[in-house]
């Protein structure tokens with residue numbers, strides 16, 4: 001049995017991360033949430049009031065950022081660490097979501113993140129989700145999935161998640177954030193979000209979670 005790279009890209013909030021996580025667990029693969037990496041950079045830039053247009057400040061800040069992932073046995077979840085501190089909850093907050101796409105257009109940020117992601121996936125046996133995994137990070141990935149869903153469905157799902165965590169959950173603010181991120185992510189000059197030619201598209205608007213996972217697993221198994 002060979003080990004493959006599974007690249008999952010798509011629009012904001014359409015269930016890429018939860019699907020990728022479940023697929024990775026089923027295959028016994030590592031899961032890498034590349035959105036969490038861009039969110040960490042954004043959090044750091046916000047905390048240190050980095051001027052996004054000052055290349056020098058940006059590159060100095062990038063050199064100070066160390067991102068890692070750990071599994072929390074007690075909470076049974078993957079957690080993202082920024083310079084040794086768990087930021088899993090903080091990076092999901094709206095104030096970070098509302099800034100992350102502006103940070104993700106910066107060329108130096110993308111080069112730094114892509115280099116780290118390639119290192120993390122070089123042994124294969126990995127499921128990675130993001131916006132440019134099948135097009136830029138791993139253009140030779142054995143399986144590429146492009147996920148999408150109606151923006152209203154996505155916003156309602158996210159609202160439920162946020163409410164469960166006791167977070168701010170205004171439906172129109174969430175939908176607006178998805179629309180705005182989709183727009184910035186798809187129109188930026190550096191590795192814009194687009195479906196790779198050899199990706200298969202998965203519209204999850206009317207699919208339940210287990211069906212999404214099964215569909216991806218079915219495609220993965222054909223390639224292993």
Ligand code: C5P
Pocket residue numbers: 012013034035036038039100101102104129130131132133181182185
């Ligand atoms: O996946 P998530 O929604 O957490 O990603 C947050 C943001 O990070 C995206 O809206 C996008 O701007 C950026 N991103 C990216 N490339 C990736 C993953 C995320 O530009 N591979």
